[in-house]
Amino acid sequence: MPEIISENVSISLLKANEAIAKELRDFFNKKKIFVINMLSSPGSGKTTLIEKLAHYFEKEKICVLVGDVQTERDAQRLRKAKIRAFQIVTQGVCHLEAIMIKQALSLIPEDTEYLFIENVGNLVCPASYNLGEHLRIVIISTPEGDDKILKYPKAFLTADAIIINKTDLLPYLSFDSEKVKQDIFKIKKELIIFFISALKNEGIKEVVDFIKNAKEKIMK
Numbered sequence: 001m002p003e004i005i006s007e008n009v010s011i012s013l014l015k016a017n018e019a020i021a022k023e024l025r026d027f028f029n030k031k032k033i034f035v036i037n038m039l040s041s042p043g044s045g046k047t048t049l050i051e052k053l054a055h056y057f058e059k060e061k062i063c064v065l066v067g068d069v070q071t072e073r074d075a076q077r078l079r080k081a082k083i084r085a086f087q088i089v090t091q092g093v094c095h096l097e098a099i100m101i102k103q104a105l106s107l108i109p110e111d112t113e114y115l116f117i118e119n120v121g122n123l124v125c126p127a128s129y130n131l132g133e134h135l136r137i138v139i140i141s142t143p144e145g146d147d148k149i150l151k152y153p154k155a156f157l158t159a160d161a162i163i164i165n166k167t168d169l170l171p172y173l174s175f176d177s178e179k180v181k182q183d184i185f186k187i188k189k190e191l192i193i194f195f196i197s198a199l200k201n202e203g204i205k206e207v208v209d210f211i212k213n214a215k216e217k218i219m220k
Ligand SMILES: Nc1nc2c(ncn2[C@@H]2O[C@H](COP(=O)(O)OP(=O)(O)OP(=O)(O)O)[C@@H](O)[C@H]2O)c(=O)[nH]1
Pocket: 040, 041, 042, 043, 044, 045, 046, 047, 048, 049, 074, 120, 121, 122, 165, 166, 167, 168, 169, 196, 197, 198, 199, 200
């Protein structure tokens, strides 16, 4: 029965991923590197947000690993903004896996305190792959529509915080922020939600404070 075989294969792939993710987590803890995995659909604003967040950190303390199916564009963009960034090109794979992060560990500078991982733009597959991160942040943006939470629940279920980006576009859209909040709480009551406009630099400081406080709590 092909479906059963393929289900077994995916379960064993995910188990293998978990084992490497645990190794990564131990490595990051030993090196005192706080890791944030950022998930969203393509174009929700992950790279723009990282560019804006970077202003609030000392540049020599942060590093970004950015996953894309093709091209080095995001890493180049971040490097232009003087952010230490390295691209992981997945060659068609629609998510980052722990093994890809393990293979990139030697790129991370020794003095890194915060490692941002920008996952491949996709709200489905990345949710199943633990990358050894301390914090998982899921971003949705207002033009994607206000119905995405219940349609892609796993991403939200596995998140520690949700960012609703592109609030500057709210006057032009029928995006019901209250409904989105209710949907998020239906999935996970304790989720913290930030409404931001990365483009206009609104709400960024609150996200920075959240990340820095989480580091203090988790890595003390
Ligand atoms: N209006 C508006 N546009 C934004 C905002 N944040 C990002 N954008 C725009 O959205 C587009 C996509 O932004 P990116 O930062 O490249 O999104 P991404 O999630 O990194 O995209 P992928 O890496 O391709 O998945 C760009 O044109 C950004 O300028 C925002 O807050 N408001």
